[in-house]
Amino acid sequence: MTTPHPADNSTIPQLDGYKKTVTKGEIAFFLGLILVVAGVSGAVMTWGVIALAMTGLALVPVVLIALVLVTFG
DSSP: OTTHHHHHHHHHHHHHHHHHHHHHHHHHHHHHHHHHHHHHHHHHHHHHHHHHHHHHHHHHHHHHHHHHHHHHO
16 A cells, blocks of 8 residues: 555656646647638738728719719719
């Protein structure tokens, strides 16, 4: 009974240290993942905004012509 306890006591800190390194790695991994996701979504958002601006610019003359036709027609 006395032999397993010292073994358990010696293994627990090792497991603790291992767990701490794993969590640090996981934190770094998740931070990297979040950064990648944020970068991708930011790029998608930027392209979406550019696309919206382009369609908006394309629609401006159409809207102006429609307004002119409605007001003077």
